[in-house]
Amino acid sequence: MTAPMTPPPAAPAPQGQAPAQPYWPGQAPAGGYVSPIPVRQATLGDAITAEWTKIKSLRSTMWTLGTMLTVxxxxxxxxxxxxxxVTDDNDVNGDILGMGFVGVLLGMIPLLTLGVLTISSEYGTGLIRTTLTACPSRGRVLGAKAIVFFGLTFVLTLVATTLVAMLDAGLMGDRTTEGISGSEWIKATLGVSLYVATLGLLSLAVGALLRHSAGAITGMLGLVLLPPLLSLFMMSEAVRPVxxxxxxxxxxxxxxxxxxxxLGDDGPTGWTPLWIVIGVTAVALGGAYASMTKRDA
Incomplete structure (x- = not known):
């Protein structure tokens, strides 16, 4: 008579870990295999770390932000x-810091391009499926991308605008009788940086909505350039208010x-442009979140 078969002895467990319970094939516990590696739920911090790794690894980040800083x-x-x-002493009128306006306006274009590519490129390559597999919470993915992109672009824009403002003040400070107030410094550096970085978030939201890099970039460029151009052709009395x-x-x-x-009595003043762009961007991000949760990757 053959002796009944018995399960093999359990392998010794590492120190501080409960021994694994052996079982024969077909007799696995109801929960299935349990990995000895500790597993925890992903957090927003993990998503931010992942998005930072991705954005600093992209060549488009270096080229677009490098172009923005150069411009x-x-x-x-x-x-x-x-x-x-070309000017003489006391011959400069107006705000000295305003000489940085053209550079910021042109430098905004590559920054908006990067905002679109931050999310639309993942849809184009299919990487978004891997991203959502690692982090199924689509709101967390969108929030992490927004936080990383806003922080990066805000800091770089603030550095660039501060350098330009210091240079303008250093060169032209003795060419005008008007001084530079503290509020002018803050608006030309901090205010401009917040405005431009928020516009970048708007471009990210548009990229999430359209999921097409060329279309979203074209749409953002049209938003920046078309309104001033269209207004030049609306000179008749009927469409002049528009x-x-x-x-x-x-x-x-x-x-x-x-x-x-x-901009006149009816135009925005002070910090109003920042509140306007924040409101528009919040609506666009809300639409992007709804789009990501209701549509397949």
């Missing part, structure tokens, strides 16, 4: 140097407010 600092410096060489509204609330005009421009 903002380069054009701002060039305008300041040219103005310094043209005035387009130029008053266009992105270039609102950006100019931070450099001391006045």
């Amino acid at each position: 903002v600092i380069g054009i701002g410096t060039l305008i300041a140097v040219v103005t310094y060489n 043209g005035k509204a387009l130029i008053t609330y266009s992105i270039p005009s609102q950006l100019a407010v931070f450099y001391g421009a006045e």
Whole structure:
């Protein structure tokens, strides 16, 4: 008579770990295999770390942000140097810090492009499926992308605008009788940086809504450039109010407010352009979240 078969002895468990219970094939516990590796639920911090790793690994990040810094600092410096060489003492009128406006306006374009690519490129390559497999919470993915992108672009824009403002003040400070107030400094550096970084978030939301890089980039460029151009062709009495509204609330005009421009009695003043773009971006991000949760990857 053969002896009944018995399960093999359990292997010794590592120190501090409960021994695994042996079982024959077909007699696995109801819960299935339990990995000895500790597993915890992913958090927003994990998603932020992953998104930071991705955005700093993309070549498009280096090229777009490098172009933005070159344009903002380069054009701002060039305008300041040219103005310094062609003006005499006490011959500069207006806000000195406003000489950085053109550089910021042009440097905004590659930044908006990066905002779109931050999420639309994953849909184009299919990487979004891997991202959502690792982090099934789509709101967490969108929030992590928004936090990483906003923080990165805000810091770099603040550095660039501060350097240009210091250069403008250093070169032109003795060419005008008007000083630079603290509020002008804050609006031309902190205010501009918040406005531009929030516009970048808007482009990220548009990229999530359209899921097409070329279409979303074209849409953002149209949002920046078309309203001022269309207003030039609305000179007849019937459409003149529409043209005035387009130029008053266009992105270039609102950006100019931070450099001391006045858009008339009906136009935004002070920090109003920032509140406007924050409201529009919040609505767009809400639409992007709804789109991500209701549509397949």
